Amino acid sequence: MINKDKIERINFLARKKKAEGLTAEELEEQQSLRAEYLEAVRANLKSQLDSIEIMSPDYEESYTEEDKTHIAEMNEKLAVEYEDAKRKERMSVTEAGNPRKPQGEAGKMMIERMNESHAEMTAWALDKLNLKPTDKVLDVGCGGGAALKRLSGRIDGGKLYGIDYSEVSVEASKELNKADIESGKMEIHQGSVSKMPFEDNLFDAIITVESYYFWPDLEEDMREVFRVLKEGGTFMLIAEMYLNDDLDEHHIEMARKFELRNLTVDEFKALFEKTGYKETKIHLKDGKYWICVEGKK
Numbered sequence: 001m002i003n004k005d006k007i008e009r010i011n012f013l014a015r016k017k018k019a020e021g022l023t024a025e026e027l028e029e030q031q032s033l034r035a036e037y038l039e040a041v042r043a044n045l046k047s048q049l050d051s052i053e054i055m056s057p058d059y060e061e062s063y064t065e066e067d068k069t070h071i072a073e074m075n076e077k078l079a080v081e082y083e084d085a086k087r088k089e090r091m092s093v094t095e096a097g098n099p100r101k102p103q104g105e106a107g108k109m110m111i112e113r114m115n116e117s118h119a120e121m122t123a124w125a126l127d128k129l130n131l132k133p134t135d136k137v138l139d140v141g142c143g144g145g146a147a148l149k150r151l152s153g154r155i156d157g158g159k160l161y162g163i164d165y166s167e168v169s170v171e172a173s174k175e176l177n178k179a180d181i182e183s184g185k186m187e188i189h190q191g192s193v194s195k196m197p198f199e200d201n202l203f204d205a206i207i208t209v210e211s212y213y214f215w216p217d218l219e220e221d222m223r224e225v226f227r228v229l230k231e232g233g234t235f236m237l238i239a240e241m242y243l244n245d246d247l248d249e250h251h252i253e254m255a256r257k258f259e260l261r262n263l264t265v266d267e268f269k270a271l272f273e274k275t276g277y278k279e280t281k282i283h284l285k286d287g288k289y290w291i292c293v294e295g296k297k
């Protein structure tokens with residue numbers, strides 16, 4: 001429960017960080033207090049929004065034309081405000097959790113949220129992935145493990161692997177996929193995409209969702225992914241934005257704020273070709289900036 005003392009402590013730690021820096025313990029405390037604060041703001045916002053009642057159309061006959069116009073305008077305004085508040089709140093959760101390498105309580109909360117917020121895009125892209133039940137599939141930068149869980153339903157006799165260099169992500173993926181790990185159907189490793197603990201030509205398919213933005217040396221890291229992919233196997237890179245002239249303010253701001261790498265369609269094609277993929281297909285989603293780049297080795 002966030003109270004006055006905790007808010008004062010948050011402010012104190014922020015002032016101290018600016019003036020003289022924080023100890024490791026204080027940094028941890030700051031992260032945890034901020035996460036708690038964000039959760040409280042979120043719950044408050046949600047309860048306020050839940051209590052808004054849009055007037056029932058049953059009473060429509062008693063409205064004047066003026067009332068109707070007013071209600072329509074209010075509904076539109078509320079919808080815009082609601083979307084804006086949700087977006088801002090998502091941004092602050094992401095900021096506190098560090099999407100580059102999720103850490104601490106705030107990181108845990110962020111990847112749980114990402115499991116939800118990336119679900120639609122991940123489903124859209126993975127529907128295009130041709131898999132046999134006996135395939136071996138790797139998810140690079142597996143975060144909270146939701147993509148692996150989604151794939152689990154399509155694998156029978158094969159095996160799923162996840163790798164992520166964040167301890168918090170590895171823990172969350174393990175927790176979400178406990179049953180598959182215990183049965184030996186899945187393995188989650190802590191490690192970097194730059195040097196993966198897998199033999200050459202091991203996987204039938206490799207995916208990565210919302211992670212390439214952060215890889216330290218994209219060309220080298222792409223070669224490392226290529227190394228562990230089988231001849232004839234597929235690598236699928238999935239991202240919720242690519243650089244293009246129509247990109248909106250929100251995505252431009254996200255890329256700036258989180259220092260995200262952001263390639264154009266042509267740059268993706270060139271990168272996949274240079275890495276050695278024989279065939280590269282680009283899928284774009286109508287009305288979104290989603291991109292799914294599919295390379296065949």
Ligand SMILES: C[S@@+](CC[C@H](N)C(=O)[O-])C[C@H]1O[C@@H](n2cnc3c(N)ncnc32)[C@H](O)[C@@H]1O
Binds near residue numbers: 115140142145165
């Ligand atoms: C924005 S999160 C996305 C997580 C998940 N794939 C999803 O869609 O929800 C990015 C993930 O990539 C991981 N990551 C970033 N750079 C990495 C690297 N060099 N090696 C391994 N994992 C990395 C981060 O730790 C984080 O878990």
